Structure formats: structure tokens, C-alpha cells
Amino acid sequence: MKSYEVNFDGLVGPTHNYGGLSYGNVASQSNSQQSSNPKEAALQGLAKMKALMDMGFQQGVLAPQERPDVAALRRLGFGGTDAEVIQRAAKEAMPLLVASCSASSMWVANAATVSPSADTADGRVHFTAANLNCKYHRSIEHPTTSRVLGAMFADQKHFAHHAALPAVAQFGDEGAANHTRFCREYGEAGVEFFVFGRSAFDTRYPAPQKYPARQTLEASQAVARLHGLKDAGVVYAQQNPSVIDQGVFHNDVIAVGNGEVLFYHEDAFLETEQMLAELQSKLAKVGGKFQSICVPRSAVTVEDAVRSYLFNSQLLSRADGSMLLIVPEECRGNERVWQYLQSLTSSGGLIREVKVFDLKQSMQNGGGPACLRLRVALNETELAAVNPGVIMTAPLYGTLTEWVNKHYRDRMTENDLADPQLLLECRTALDELTQILKLGAVYPFQIN
Ligand code: SUG
16 A cells, blocks of 8 residues: 655744744744734745645645733733733733734644554554644643544544643653654565663663753653654654754754655764664564664754754655755755755755755744644555545645735734734634644634
């Protein structure tokens, strides 16, 4: 049976703004308080989805969340009508209003960890929504994420959904941003690679000194257990704490893998040789031939990687067996990175082509091409069981572009977030979106 890697991209929500909310994420911090353009952000994301679909890749779309999150503000003690809740928060605790307005759910690599059916004990595709416990504005995403994923992958014969892990830092889970899967064919058993930043319970593991390590070993192990993965098909590795301290807040900022290939920076991991040997031997047991491409620090520094998001690229398999790298425009803007990419594609290796996308609106908050997509490997039967409303087609692209142009503002600052009219605009837009994507009622304002 045929199998595919389907990329579900997060549609940028209408409140996209630069809140400076993510300590440890250099771009989020340095663009704090700048004016954003939600319309441009959403159109940039849609253009990437359309381009990948036009190249023949399977592409889907994942809906944004209800923001401002009035229910979250109510839980923090702001009362009155919805408009009063927003006005009070704006007056008394602006940072909380900003957090409740974040469009951060666009970075769907953090929405969940997904294990394909070929790896799991019950032969279903398993999803665990990420608790995103490290940042308040992200920790409020998972209940809606679970409802949206449930509406997209509803058929219980093929899909199993797990609630987010306990909401404490010891089980900090950032989803697929720290998870990669190696395999020969998407429909065959593979090796799932979990990268953690620290251990919550075992003091032998070092931890970063400056910035938080968002993902714990214990969270990764819990997800592997929930999904029914075999020990023989799992590899755990620790991220190098010193790169976390340089702004590598997720593993997907310093490494990306696909098929049998891992593309990574020399400084990405601790115990790299041991980790590569384990990946090689476990993949060999399921018939695969592991290959790694190490980018040396002499060619690209960690700082270059963080600025350009070279590794936050999408590594895609083409029909002829070669690979394509989807990178953000910032890679072309960095001389060393661009030079490296030229030499990589002309070296006769597996990665033959680089395609550049303008995702500046998302990049300014630390989200590149890979952050914007959740990968779900599906066989033909499973793909047919996905809610067809969320699969990208030329007509859906047209409808969503029109929808964005109709509902989105082209400028967003803190003052705009305090405007109660924005809440009404967003709810009107999202209500229409759930009809376009055939999701049913998934937002708090639709179900309460
Ligand atoms: O969690 N930025 C996100 C970026 C997530 C990128 N995802 C991956 N690497 N997979 C984060 O730090 C910034 C929001 C703000 O500052 O307004 C933010 O949440």
C-alpha cells in the first residue's frame, strides 16, 4: 500500500503579534512590541502550503485557535462581559492580555507528537497533544488543539488521541519539534527519535544555565509509552545544553530528519557518536540505512543557525529518491549559510535542491518553515479517513485566501489587542473557518 508524509500547516490566526513572550527564543525577544501584519503572515503561510501542494506533496491545514482567549482571562480572575474582561486585562495586566492573544498555535510542530501506525502497538496513528508547559501563552493551546486534531482525525479505527501530559515542568512536552522519525518507507516500521533538553528526575543529566530546557526526558518517555512504541524502535538523545543557552529552544532549530537522513549541526547533541550508532543499528533492524549529514561549526556557527533557521527547514523526499530543502529567506540573507547550501546541493549528495520562502512574519517570532508544519505519516487507507475538509486543494487555497483578505487586519499592536471589536472580528472569522474546513464546533465560543 502507498504511504505518504502529509504536512499539516498551521494557519496563522488573526491576532498574530509580537508579544516578546518566549524567553530563550531570540527572535521573539528581539522583535517584542514591534507592529505585526497578521494578513501578510497568513498569506505567507498559505503561499508555502500552495507551493508544496503544487510540487506534488500531500498538504493539509490546521486551524488557528480562538484568541483573545477570554475564558483563560476569566480563569485568571477578570470578570464581567467579554468586552469588560478584555478592557480590565488591558488596564490591569497588559502582559496577560498579550499572552491570551498570541497566535502561537500557528507553530503546529509544537501541537502534538505523532506516531504512525507502523510503529504503534495497536496499529493506529497516535497523537499526544503537547502541554507546552514552559510558556503560559502556549500552555493554553492544548485543549483546543485536541479538539481540532480530533475533528481532523476522527475515525477511531485508525486514529488514537491522548490528552496532554500532566501540566507541570517535569513533564514539559513541546511535541514534534523535538521528535523525528527515520524509516525506509513512510508506511514501514521506523525509528522514533526523541530529543530532550533535561531530565526532571535524574540529576546525572546536565542542564542549560541561562535559558530553559523546555522538553524533559520523562515527557518523551511518557509519550513513547502512550503510543505503544517498542524499545527497539526508539532512540532518546540529549540536546547540547550550551546550544539551548544560545537560543536553540527546540531541537528543530538545530537538526531536521526525514526518511533515512538526519541533517544536523555539529554542536546539536551530547554524546553524538553513541547516538548516531544507535540510530544506525536500530534503523538497520527494520531494513533501513541511516545516513547523517553533519554541518561543521567551521562552516556555520550556532549563531548563524539560530539567525538563519537553516535547520528549521523542511527536508522532503522527491519521487526520484533525492531530497529537497525548504528554507526561509533568512538563509539566503546569511552569506555563510547560503554558501554552505550552494556547496551542499552541488556536492552530488542526497539533498539536491533548496527552495526559499518568505515567512518573515512568522520568523520574527522564531517560527520557520518546519515550525509551521505537523508531519503525519499515513498510508492510503488512513489518508482516506482524514476529514477531507482539511486537505489542501486549489479551490481550498482560493477560499482561504479570500477568507484571510476579508477578515484579517494588516497591522497589530498592543493597542489593537485591547480593542473589544477584535474579539468579535476573530469569532466571526473562526466561525466561518470551521465551516470552510468542516470541523464542526471546536472553539470555546462555539461550545460553551
Ligand atoms: O514557542 N514563539 C514560539 C515559536 C515556536 C517555534 N516552533 C518550533 N521551533 N517548532 C515559541 O517560542 C513567540 C510569541 C511572541 O513572542 O509573541 C512564540 O511563542
